[in-house]
Amino acid sequence: MRLSRFYLPVLKETPAEATIISHQLMLRAGMIRQQGAGIYAWLPLGFRVLKKIEQVVREEQDRAGAVELLMPTIQQADLWRESGRYDAYGKEMLRITDRHDREMLFGPTNEEMITEIFRAGVRSYKDLPKLLYHIQWKFRDEIRPRFGVMRGREFLMKDTYSFDIDKDEARRSYNRMFIAYLRTFARLGLKSIPMRADTGPIGGDLSHEFIVLADTGESEVFCDRDLLDMPAPDINVDFEGDLQSLVDQRTVHYAATDEMHDVEEFEQKVSSEKRVSARGIEVGHIFNFGTKYSKAMNAVVMGPDGKEVAAEMGSYGIGVSRLIGALIEAFHDEQGCKWPVAVAPFHVGIINLKAGDEAVDGACTDLWRQLESQNVEVIYDDTRSRAGEKFARMDLIGVPYQITVGPRGLKEGIVELKLRIDGSKQELSPEAAVNFIKEKIAEGLKVH
Numbered sequence: 001m002r003l004s005r006f007y008l009p010v011l012k013e014t015p016a017e018a019t020i021i022s023h024q025l026m027l028r029a030g031m032i033r034q035q036g037a038g039i040y041a042w043l044p045l046g047f048r049v050l051k052k053i054e055q056v057v058r059e060e061q062d063r064a065g066a067v068e069l070l071m072p073t074i075q076q077a078d079l080w081r082e083s084g085r086y087d088a089y090g091k092e093m094l095r096i097t098d099r100h101d102r103e104m105l106f107g108p109t110n111e112e113m114i115t116e117i118f119r120a121g122v123r124s125y126k127d128l129p130k131l132l133y134h135i136q137w138k139f140r141d142e143i144r145p146r147f148g149v150m151r152g153r154e155f156l157m158k159d160t161y162s163f164d165i166d167k168d169e170a171r172r173s174y175n176r177m178f179i180a181y182l183r184t185f186a187r188l189g190l191k192s193i194p195m196r197a198d199t200g201p202i203g204g205d206l207s208h209e210f211i212v213l214a215d216t217g218e219s220e221v222f223c224d225r226d227l228l229d230m231p232a233p234d235i236n237v238d239f240e241g242d243l244q245s246l247v248d249q250r251t252v253h254y255a256a257t258d259e260m261h262d263v264e265e266f267e268q269k270v271s272s273e274k275r276v277s278a279r280g281i282e283v284g285h286i287f288n289f290g291t292k293y294s295k296a297m298n299a300v301v302m303g304p305d306g307k308e309v310a311a312e313m314g315s316y317g318i319g320v321s322r323l324i325g326a327l328i329e330a331f332h333d334e335q336g337c338k339w340p341v342a343v344a345p346f347h348v349g350i351i352n353l354k355a356g357d358e359a360v361d362g363a364c365t366d367l368w369r370q371l372e373s374q375n376v377e378v379i380y381d382d383t384r385s386r387a388g389e390k391f392a393r394m395d396l397i398g399v400p401y402q403i404t405v406g407p408r409g410l411k412e413g414i415v416e417l418k419l420r421i422d423g424s425k426q427e428l429s430p431e432a433a434v435n436f437i438k439e440k441i442a443e444g445l446k447v448h
């Protein structure tokens with residue numbers, strides 16, 4: 001991609017309305033543009049990152065045995081009357097009326113709709129378990145939208161729903177999502193900690209919020225330091241097998257958000273040097289709610305004994321658009337974003353120090369072609385901006401590998417390669433730069 005053709009409206013000043021670094025950088029780097037309170041247009045750079053996150057989330061859902069579909073954003077009020085939630089949901093729901101005066105709504109979540117879809121097509125326990133998910137825009141009329149995409153009103157969520165014949169099977173589905181979530185966040189470069197969450201009137205222990213530690217997080221959290229050192233299960237994890245011990249390894253350690261925090265238990269279970277009290281961002285939430293919706297909406301299947309039973313259900317959300325905020329909070333410095341390769345909007349930036357010079361233009365396009373033929377994603381700064389401006393912009397948008405090509409170096413057959421991660425620079429031949437980058441990108445994209 002040529003920068004001169006791209007749309008990258010970077011800002012020089014930090015917008016006053018943005019109080020946290022991720023929001024500031026998303027605006028400054030031209031990733032989003034606000035269109036209303038908690039409503040954002042995704043500009044090309046931001047959209048590229050959003051799609052990458054979405055794809056990682058999708059791959060790990062698929063690996064765990066979930067099946068993707070797509071439900072609409074607009075739903076009928078009547079469906080929500082079946083579960084009793086139409087009135088209960090309150091002001092967070094955006095209610096709409098169509099031209100026939102039918103009551104509609106912009107979906108804040110999809111339990112009712114997926115239950116309707118399930119009951120229409122599944123009759124027997126033999127068709128279970130089912131794990132269905134979609135990645136779709138949600139609208140919640142949040143009382144206090146803030147921190148940019150972190151707490152938006154319109155936001156992108158991955159929501160999965162599980163249907164099982166009994167509680168044991170439902171726990172297996174829950175465990176699949178538990179492990180899939182650890183893997184998903186780890187692939188994005190984030191350390192997530194599952195923390196027990198409130199189950200309300202449903203009861204039981206099957207509700208966890210996945211928290212990424214960040215000083216700007218909205219949640220206050222408490223946990224055992226050992227959880228921070230635990231790696232996510234690797235690619236060889238068998239989702240068809242018993243995942244209980246992998247889940248238990250984590251849930252034995254104390255981890256709770258302020259709502260669930262028990263000071264006495266914390267101090268008793270965790271030795272003082274291992275007590276972590278910090279702030280965090282909720283990037284995911286998994287929850288088993290039994291037969292709450294299946295009973296209310298008559299989503300029943302024939303059991304092995306010929307009797308009808310209401311399906312045991314759970315729902316599992318990931319804040320896909322919120323994750324961009326969480327990622328920037330985790331990966332940035334004074335100069336801007338520092339994207340991990342797995343989600344970087346571009347892998348490589350080529351900076352042409354003398355656009356219009358035949359030799360430099362030629363060397364840049366050569367490099368660009370060679371890298372793109374290896375599936376490396378390149379943003380080529382072919383503009384006439386000043387060198388300083390080019391360097392600053394490349395750092396601001398956080399491109400992990402940056403190659404600078406100028407007339408002087410070129411005469412000696414060298415270009416400069418800079419690593420955004422630590423700012424280190426090396427001079428090498430264009431061929432060596434391509435080989436170095438090729439390997440690094442392959443390594444960065446490798447799924448462990």
Ligand code: ATP
Nearest residue numbers: 149150151152155157282283284285317318319322
């Ligand atoms: P919160 O406590 O942050 O309001 P929630 O409990 O309402 O979250 P869920 O209904 O469990 O969230 O939604 C699943 C995920 O969707 C959350 O874990 C979060 O990552 C994301 N999410 C929820 N609300 C928003 C929002 N307003 N903006 C962006 N992402 C959100």
Ligand code: MG
Nearest residue numbers: 092140142151
């Ligand atoms: Mg909420």
